[in-house]
Amino acid sequence: AQSVTQLGSHVSVSEGALVLLRCNYSSSVPPYLFWYVQYPNQGLQLLLKYTSAATLVKGINGFEAEFKKSETSFHLTKPSAHMSDAAEYFCAVKGSTGGFKTIFGAGTRLFVKA
Amino acid sequence: NAGVTQTPKFQVLKTGQSMTLQCAQDMNHEYMSWYRQDPGMGLRLIHYSVGAGITDQGEVPNGYNVSRSTTEDFPLRLLSAAPSQTSVYFCASSQQGVADTQYFGPGTRLTVL
Numbered sequence: 001a002q003s004v005t006q007l008g009s010h011v012s013v014s015e016g017a018l019v020l021l022r023c024n025y026s027s028s029v030p031p032y033l034f035w036y037v038q039y040p041n042q043g044l045q046l047l048l049k050y051t052s053a054a055t056l057v058k059g060i061n062g063f064e065a066e067f068k069k070s071e072t073s074f075h076l077t078k079p080s081a082h083m084s085d086a087a088e089y090f091c092a093v094k095g096s097t098g099g100f101k102t103i104f105g106a107g108t109r110l111f112v113k114a
Numbered sequence: 115n116a117g118v119t120q121t122p123k124f125q126v127l128k129t130g131q132s133m134t135l136q137c138a139q140d141m142n143h144e145y146m147s148w149y150r151q152d153p154g155m156g157l158r159l160i161h162y163s164v165g166a167g168i169t170d171q172g173e174v175p176n177g178y179n180v181s182r183s184t185t186e187d188f189p190l191r192l193l194s195a196a197p198s199q200t201s202v203y204f205c206a207s208s209q210q211g212v213a214d215t216q217y218f219g220p221g222t223r224l225t226v227l
Contacts, residue, residue: 009154032213043118043204043218044157051213090156094212101172102216104149104156 002027002093006105014113019063019078021108023091026072033074034092034102035065044090050074061085086112116140120205120219127195127226135190135222137205145208146188147216150174150201157204163188164210195226 007022025031032051036044048059055067061084065076074091091105121136139146147162149172159172163182177199179191188207192199202223206216 004156034215036218041221043220044206044216045218046215049213049215101159101162102147104158106154106156 002031002095002103004091004093004103004105006089006091006108008108009106010109010111012111012113013081015083016080019076019081019085019110021076021089021091021110023065023074023076023105024072025074025091025093027093027095029095032094033065033067034094035059035063035074035076036090036092036104038088038090038107040087047076047089081110081112083112083114086110118205118207118217118219120203120222122222123220125222125224127192127224129196129226131195133192133195135192135203135205135224137188137190137219138186139188139205139207139217140186141207141217142185143207143217144185144210145214146182147172147206148178148180148188148190149204149206150199151204151221152201160190160203192224197226200224200226 003026005024034049035047038044048057050067058064063078088107088109090107092102118139144165148160149157158174161180163169204221205219208214208216
């Protein structure tokens, strides 16, 4: 069975500081991994995804994530936080043989302080 | 191109009432799904469909019903609403590939009294 664990339900950073949101996954088959962002009162939108090509994946708004198979991790980073990055972030996994079901983590809410 | 649309945006029901949450997409996506979002629990899959006439259960299907008569529409029916179904509901659609991105609607906030 596949699962996703996001470490930290809330993360607070200062504007201009590094953003690091942690995600660990469990999958018995090669996974496809996603990060989605949800702004207040909106639906989710894709930030980036890993599909077994390059292990370092670049997404929108300056975010990137690195797939580390040995650590079963897919942490999301951004070098310099902006006030507009305040949102909830979800890590998600699909298996290559699991059909279309996507398993989401519980989410991490990012706060950015001025 | 409207993407994924959901109606209504807000709904208040009394226990035992039934209702249908509407979802439509104009991207000709085969795959559609319904999720519920509860604090601290992320998104949980209720039902999904891989094409017109084909539906299947997700993690939390009890108390919900779906049908898919067209590619565009995927309504979610609450048969007899319960307070435990108070949640935010999201519809999503995607192409058929396992690596394809899901596109989400804006959500329906449902309160059951």
